[in-house]
Structure formats: structure tokens, C-alpha cells
Amino acid sequence: MTGNIFRRNIVVYRNPNAALWWSFAHTWGRHRLAEVDFNLYWHTGGLDLRTTERTITPEGNFVQWQKAGFDRHSLIADPQFVAPEKGDFRLQPTSPAFRLGFLPIPVEKVGPRKQRAQSMERGAKGKEQRTEGKGEESTMVRNDCSE
Secondary structure (H helix, E strand, O other): OOOEEEEOOEEEEOOOOOOOOOOOOOOOOHHHEEEEEOOEEEEOOOOOOOOOOOOOEOOEOHHHHHHOOOOOOOEEOOOOEEEHHHOEEEEOOOOHHHHHOOOOOOHHHOOOEEOOHHHHHHHOOOOEEEEEEOOEEEEEEOOOOOO
16 A cells, blocks of 8 residues: 555554554555654653654654654654543643644544433434444444534
């Protein structure tokens, strides 16, 4: 595949031996990625992605990755999730993601949740799909941001 776009993503990981971006050396080529930018990266395991000399991308370290034209506007910073240990990945108002053009995600409209009367009304519009799982009915809402 070529011409892929990876824009406005939050990537958080903790394994100090893991690469940020990885590709087989014999298949890597800059043409594979048309655009990689405005992303937010954070390593929770103590690795400073800005200054490490380790090869964490197909181009080398993060500075070499940027010199190759990738992630020039991206940030390396704590995304400031509300309570990730509790599964709450909403962004705090001071999150650096907002400087990159992120918009608040309407988490109340996406993901599994218990069926409610108002979701049945929306389901009539074809925006929801009921699913069965673990003995309880839940509702999945597609976030197409068109409303």
C-alpha cells in the first residue's frame, strides 16, 4: 500500500523496547506514507521520544523521522486524558491535542452502552445498531460527526 495518511492521532505506549513506527526494512519506503502529521505521541515507560538516539521509526530516531518530512507539526506530550486508569479517555481542557486541531469527542454518542429510550429514537434514523453481548443488550453508535 502507498499514499497512506496518518493525521491527528493520539499514540500512547509504555514498552521501552517498542518502536514508535516500524516497518520491515525491505518494504519501507517514504512513498508508503503520503502524510504523517499533527499527531500526539506519549511514552509512559520513561523513554523520551524527543531525545532518544534509538531507532524508533523506519528513518531512525524521531529527529531523523521529522527531517524525512514526517510529523513536522506533531507533539510529544502527555495527552492529559481525564482518567485513563478508569477507561475515561476524554481529553482535559488543557490537553495539547487541542493545539493540533483535535475536537472534543462526544463519548456519550460512541461505543457500547446500555439501551436507553432516546437511543431507540436515534436507532430509527439508522445511526445505531443493537448488539447482544454477555447477557445484556447494548447499543453501538457510529460517530460520523454529520449532525
